[in-house]
Amino acid sequence: MAAELRPRRRKADTPHAAEPVPPLAKLRIGRPFRLLGGLVAPEVDAVRTVLDALERVRIFPLPSSVLIPGGHLPLHVFEPRYRKLVADALAGDQVIGIALLEPGWESEYEKSPPVRPIMGVGIIRAADRMVDGRFNIVVEGVVRARILEELPAETPYRLVRAEHVPDRIPxxxxxxxxxxxxxxxxxxxxxxxxxxxxxxxxxxxxxxxxxxxxxxxxxxxxxxxxxxxxxxxxxxxxxxxxxxxxxxxxxxxxxxxxxxxxxxx
Structure with missing residues (x-):
């Protein structure tokens, strides 16, 4: 089999929330994603948009997916609360944070299990909404951010206040x-x-x-x-x-x- 420069396919991140997108959206470094037959989110000033959103950013907690700035994370989103998160993001600034769940998350999954304080925050660059409400999305990582506090939310998904974590070059x-x-x-x-x-x-x-x-x-x-x-x-x-x-x-x-x-x- 020919080798490809792409991460190995992982199992579904959770039993409910999301799983890696099938070959519909293969990673090709340096090229834009296109999801066939769906909505392609408009270009935005990514860094400024993300930094402006950090005071109140939507987070998508996952146990085995990490968003790195400059990278692309394709996901198939099927849990209702995260369908709502994606729909709200697409209707607004397109910003979401991908936070890695701490070990032991399974017993608290339906609540608000702890996540790592450093997360990747990015822009939904492409989205395909299916007739049943599920989404295929591609998130482009933009910045590192530190979660400062979780905010009260009337939404079914979690909201946090975060701060940008800059690079250090001594x-x-x-x-x-x-x-x-x-x-x-x-x-x-x-x-x-x-x-x-x-x-x-x-x-x-x-x-x-x-x-x-x-x-x-x-x-x-x-x-x-x-x-x-x-x-x-x-x-x-x-x-x-x-x-x-x-x-x-x-x-x-x-x-x-x-x-x-x-x-x-």
């Missing part, structure tokens, strides 16, 4: 960070050469074009990190040097898998 590490960024780009080019289809080339081109080292790390991490715990650890890392190292390590492992016979799925 001045003494600037030269090292540029070297790390170059290493990551070389790994991306090597991976593109090893992949048999266009996804690797698009990924490498996106990495070469991205000059901001923090966004570069996120682009790579979102594409190749699979395990939810690893993705959450990456999301919570604000030190750009460490994040570049994490992304490069993950890229190197992906390259080894491809050269050795394909990304395990």
């Amino acid at each position: 001045p003494e590490k600037e030269a090292e960070i540029q070297s790390q960024a170059q290493l990551l780009r070389r790994l991306a080019v090597d991976l593109a050469a090893a992949l048999p289809d266009a996804s690797g080339r698009a990924f490498a081109q996106a990495c070469i074009r991205e000059k901001n080292p923090g966004r570069l790390a996120d682009l790579a991490g979102a594409a190749v990190l699979i395990d939810a715990r690893e993705r959450q650890e990456f999301l919570e890392e604000t030190d750009v040097s460490r994040r570049l190292r994490m992304a490069s390590d993950a890229l190197a492992q992906t390259l080894l898998h491809v050269v050795g016979g394909g990304i395990p799925g």
Whole structure:
């Protein structure tokens, strides 16, 4: 089977809320998503829109999905309260936060189980509403955010107040960070050469074009990190040097898998 640069398909995130979208929305790094036969949400000034929304942001808690800035998360949404969340977001600013549920969430799922305080907040970039009210959506990660408090809500879904979590680039590490960024780009080019289809080339081109080292790390991490715990650890890392190292390590492992016979799925 030809290797693809995409996360392995995970099982449904919860018995009720959402599950990964089927091949309708395959990830192609560096290219926009299109969901066939459905609504494509209009372009917005993503960063400004998300930052403005953090005082009162809708959250979608999931046990095995983590939204990384610059990455795309396709979901099939079927639980009624989260159908309402998606409908409200599409009718408004298109912003939602994806928060990782803490272990032990199952016993409190119908209530408000604890979530990790750092989450990815993004924009619904594409949506397909089905006749029965379910949605296929693609969420584009925009920023990291820290949950400050949960807000009283009349909606069936949860609302929180959050703050933006910026990158940290210590001045003494600037030269090292540029070297790390170059290493990551070389790994991306090597991976593109090893992949048999266009996804690797698009990924490498996106990495070469991205000059901001923090966004570069996120682009790579979102594409190749699979395990939810690893993705959450990456999301919570604000030190750009460490994040570049994490992304490069993950890229190197992906390259080894491809050269050795394909990304395990």
